[in-house]
Amino acid sequence: MNTNLKISNVTKIYPGCVANDNVSLEFNSGKIYALLGENGAGKSTLVKILSGVIIPDEGKIYLNENNLKLNSPLDAKKNDIGMVFQHFNLFETLSVFENLIIDSDEQREGLREKIDSIMSKYNFSIDLDIPVLNLSAGQKQKVEIIRCLIRSPKVLIMDEPTSVLTEQETSELFLSLKKFSEEGILIIYITHKLKEVMELCDEVAVMRRGKLVSVSEIKNENIETLANKMVGQNLKNIKKKKEKNSSDKLINITNLNFISEDPFETNLSDINFSVNRGECLGIAGISGNGQSELFQVLSGEIISDKNSIEFNKNYIGDLNPQERREYLMAFSPEDRLEQAAIPQMAIFENVALNNYKSSNFFNNGLINENKIKEHSKKIISDFNVNTDNIELKSQFLSGGNLQKLIIGRELITSPDLLICFNPTWGLDVGAINYIHETLIKINEQNKSIILISTDTDELLKLSDKISVIHKGKLSKIMDADEVTSEKLGILMGGGN
Amino acid sequence: MIKIVKRDEPSRAIFFLTPVLAIFLTLVAGGLIFYILGFKPFEALKFFFIVPIADKYGFSELLLKATPLCLIAIGLSFCFKSNNWNIGAEGQLTFGAIVSGGVALLFYEQEGFYILPIVILAGAIGGMLYASIPAILKTYFNTNEILVSLMLVYVSKLILDYLVVGPWSNPEGFNFPETRQFSDSARLPLLFEGLRIHAGIFLALAAVVISWFIFYKTYLGFQMKVSGFSLKTAKYAGYKGKKMIILVFLISGACAGLAGVGEITGPIGQLHREVSPDYGFTAIIVAFLGRLHPVGIIFASLVVAITYLGAETAQIFMQIPKYTGQVFQGMILFFLLASDYLLFFKFKFIGSKK
Numbered sequence: 131m132n133t134n135l136k137i138s139n140v141t142k143i144y145p146g147c148v149a150n151d152n153v154s155l156e157f158n159s160g161k162i163y164a165l166l167g168e169n170g171a172g173k174s175t176l177v178k179i180l181s182g183v184i185i186p187d188e189g190k191i192y193l194n195e196n197n198l199k200l201n202s203p204l205d206a207k208k209n210d211i212g213m214v215f216q217h218f219n220l221f222e223t224l225s226v227f228e229n230l231i232i233d234s235d236e237q238r239e240g241l242r243e244k245i246d247s248i249m250s251k252y253n254f255s256i257d258l259d260i261p262v263l264n265l266s267a268g269q270k271q272k273v274e275i276i277r278c279l280i281r282s283p284k285v286l287i288m289d290e291p292t293s294v295l296t297e298q299e300t301s302e303l304f305l306s307l308k309k310f311s312e313e314g315i316l317i318i319y320i321t322h323k324l325k326e327v328m329e330l331c332d333e334v335a336v337m338r339r340g341k342l343v344s345v346s347e348i349k350n351e352n353i354e355t356l357a358n359k360m361v362g363q364n365l366k367n368i369k370k371k372k373e374k375n376s377s378d379k380l381i382n383i384t385n386l387n388f389i390s391e392d393p394f395e396t397n398l399s400d401i402n403f404s405v406n407r408g409e410c411l412g413i414a415g416i417s418g419n420g421q422s423e424l425f426q427v428l429s430g431e432i433i434s435d436k437n438s439i440e441f442n443k444n445y446i447g448d449l450n451p452q453e454r455r456e457y458l459m460a461f462s463p464e465d466r467l468e469q470a471a472i473p474q475m476a477i478f479e480n481v482a483l484n485n486y487k488s489s490n491f492f493n494n495g496l497i498n499e500n501k502i503k504e505h506s507k508k509i510i511s512d513f514n515v516n517t518d519n520i521e522l523k524s525q526f527l528s529g530g531n532l533q534k535l536i537i538g539r540e541l542i543t544s545p546d547l548l549i550c551f552n553p554t555w556g557l558d559v560g561a562i563n564y565i566h567e568t569l570i571k572i573n574e575q576n577k578s579i580i581l582i583s584t585d586t587d588e589l590l591k592l593s594d595k596i597s598v599i600h601k602g603k604l605s606k607i608m609d610a611d612e613v614t615s616e617k618l619g620i621l622m623g624g625g626n
Numbered sequence: 627m628i629k630i631v632k633r634d635e636p637s638r639a640i641f642f643l644t645p646v647l648a649i650f651l652t653l654v655a656g657g658l659i660f661y662i663l664g665f666k667p668f669e670a671l672k673f674f675f676i677v678p679i680a681d682k683y684g685f686s687e688l689l690l691k692a693t694p695l696c697l698i699a700i701g702l703s704f705c706f707k708s709n710n711w712n713i714g715a716e717g718q719l720t721f722g723a724i725v726s727g728g729v730a731l732l733f734y735e736q737e738g739f740y741i742l743p744i745v746i747l748a749g750a751i752g753g754m755l756y757a758s759i760p761a762i763l764k765t766y767f768n769t770n771e772i773l774v775s776l777m778l779v780y781v782s783k784l785i786l787d788y789l790v791v792g793p794w795s796n797p798e799g800f801n802f803p804e805t806r807q808f809s810d811s812a813r814l815p816l817l818f819e820g821l822r823i824h825a826g827i828f829l830a831l832a833a834v835v836i837s838w839f840i841f842y843k844t845y846l847g848f849q850m851k852v853s854g855f856s857l858k859t860a861k862y863a864g865y866k867g868k869k870m871i872i873l874v875f876l877i878s879g880a881c882a883g884l885a886g887v888g889e890i891t892g893p894i895g896q897l898h899r900e901v902s903p904d905y906g907f908t909a910i911i912v913a914f915l916g917r918l919h920p921v922g923i924i925f926a927s928l929v930v931a932i933t934y935l936g937a938e939t940a941q942i943f944m945q946i947p948k949y950t951g952q953v954f955q956g957m958i959l960f961f962l963l964a965s966d967y968l969l970f971f972k973f974k975f976i977g978s979k980k
Contacts, residue, residue: 463862469858
């Protein structure tokens with residue numbers, strides 16, 4: 131039996147951002163479809179609409195010519211659309227069997243037989259009676275898939291399924307998906323990994339900034355063409371003035387490794403690079419490839435081997451962030467509201483977070499409030515933060531103003547090196563430009579920047595050198611002038 | 627027409643006015659309850675809130691009850707300000723009382739100026755030890771401090787029960803569940819002849835001043851605050867966030883333990899089954915009613931202490947159960963939480979045109 135799924139003119143607008151802009155797509159069973167795009171391209175929004183999690187502002191969904199009303203995930207299930215999310219929705223302490231039957235209305239005993247037959251059909255071997263927390267990531271994913279299969283779905287949507295899987299688990303998953311497809315289940319596979327698309331899928335739809343860019347057959351594409359479509363060629367022509375950089379090494383990282391105990395973190399292996407004075411090193415990559423871990427290792431939130439980081443001729447790998455600030459390093463983390471600032475505290479209190487011995491914000495264990503307030507006023511005026519009340523709680527600042535405050539706080543001590551992670555994430559164009567100008571300015575003052583960002587345009591605009599992080603490893607460092615977005619796209623997807 | 631609008635910024639005046647509003651609403655609702663029960667509302671409220679403190683003795687009783695409430699609430703404010711939900715102060719108080727009582731019994735019928743400081747210190751250490759359990763479990767094993775600290779309350783009460791009926795019970799006490807009387811050197815001195823108010827009040831006042839200083843003036847206080855809001859931020863700023871969490875629990879436990887010392891070494895002078903009429907729980911209300919501010923907590927402890935006294939007077943003169951006191955405490959918290967809505971929203975009156 132053939133299944134036909136049609137998305138017709140779907141639009142979803144969030145304040146300040148069009149997540150899906152008039153997207154129309156058609157899928158037929160028997161094929162595996164890839165939905166490809168960078169972070170924020172709108173693919174997650176689209177599949178959430180398909181699975182009933184988000185209700186679109188406009189547009190319709192048809193399954194075999196029937197107009198579907200998907201107001202909740204339950205509606206999607208009832209209409210035979212199954213979805214496996216990137217993050218598992220399982221109860222860790224319940225047994226596999228309990229997890230499988232939890233949302234089912236069928237008889238318990240009949241279900242066990244059904245599950246057994248599904249497992250033997252697709253060669254899954256999971257003990258149904260052990261708690262889920264004892265399973266590996268790949269097995270947990272199989273549990274999620276079985277949970278969908280129990281309802282004999284017509285459509286199965288997989289959202290970035292391989293992000294937590296090992297190589298071997300990935301190839302097992304691909305075998306199963308191909309088998310499902312042969313059985314007549316329509317498969318939509320969401321990813322930003324180009325290699326997987328080439329290996330698994332028959333057709334590919336590319337999204338960028340909420341719009342559908344292209345739909346094509348895989349046999350007409352290769353990794354380069356797909357990367358191009360995904361990243362887009364509309365490079366900003368405003369690029370910073372290239373000056374002769376000094377060859378004076380400011381920071382030198384050698385053989386830096388980080389092995390995490392947390393399975394959701396990425397291990398860093400054998401990181402080596404150096405940054406000269408007045409230079410901006412951009413680190414590109416799709417999020418979740420070790421950027422956050424790299425930032426923490428550089429900032430000192432994660433301590434590493436003393437000799438692995440040499441800064442200004444001092445070995446500082448074993449120092450915490452506060453001690454590193456003493457050597458004139460500054461840090462702007464990715465998460466403004468949960469890490470870089472405390473929304474419930476006043477602006478001047480947030481300024482005091484950037485403190486180290488010589489900042490004199492605290493003397494002999496006492497708060498030096500006058501000094502902090504004086505400093506805060508200077509930041510507000512120097513960095514155009516749109517308020518004059520330093521006692522205001524920072525939750526009342528807009529994202530752009532808060533980011534200006536954070537960058538200002540970090541820069542007002544004139545550090546030699548600023549390490550920033552997605553500094554313009556989620557900001558409006560005006561604020562983005564301001565931050566970009568600020569970053570260019572500090573390079574001109576012969577200070578250095580390490581810019582970790584998932585925004586390729588931003589990296590090409592600001593960096594002198596670029597490296598790509600993929601699965602916790604850095605690519606070789608390239609001259610930004612010689613890099614194209616196409617090449618970055620390939621490296622980001624794990625190609626060569 | 628009335629419209630509810632979100633405030634751009636919580637108003638500072640409202641922040642300190644809502645507790646007053648909450649108390650006012652409690653009185654109104656209390657009067658209504660009395661009316662329904664068949665009493666004259668104003669007279670009943672007078673019995674509840676004015677008669678008990680109308681004379682010198684009553685006033686001393688008020689301070690006596692307010693002392694532990696204030697002390698515990700000050701300790702709790704350290705925890706609550708840094709988002710650590712220690713609701714087991716009652717257990718920390720009980721355990722502090724057990725340890726200091728045990729020490730006081732060691733010095734049975736001995737005299738010496740050094741005994742009282744040791745007894746007080748033992749109480750603080752007992753409270754700290756007991757508070758360190760939820761703190762360590764929270765920081766190193768990710769347990770929920772609300773559950774752990776609450777459950778430990780019952781454990782401490784059972785330990786106390788066992789001790790006063792079993793090994794520590796007074797051999798000449800005709801099997802009453804209580805220990806021997808402590809020696810005079812192990813007791814907090816009474817301040818006035820014939821009144822029960824004792825030197826514990828100075829401990830509470832010292833706690834008020836010290837906590838104000840730590841929280842508003844020191845780097846340590848700042849680090850506690852930051853760590854409480856976000857451990858990630860604390861790490862980013864280079865603070866030792868986990869140690870800060872343990873520290874606030876220890877401070878809170880020490881204060882509760884000291885309150886326990888006051889209860890047993892003051893007018894009573896022995897360990898017995900009921901060391902505290904739920905001061906540890908009521909102090910949670912005090913802490914919030916006082917807006918977690920040291921001065922606010924002083925006033926709040928006095929207000930809430932009246933409900934204890936009022937309940938007793940009401941029981942004697944109006945034959946209503948003393949649990950009415952708890953009804954009033956509950957109403958205060960209820961109305962306080964409700965009026966906190968005004969912190970973030972305001973009413974806008976829009977003239978209706980016809």
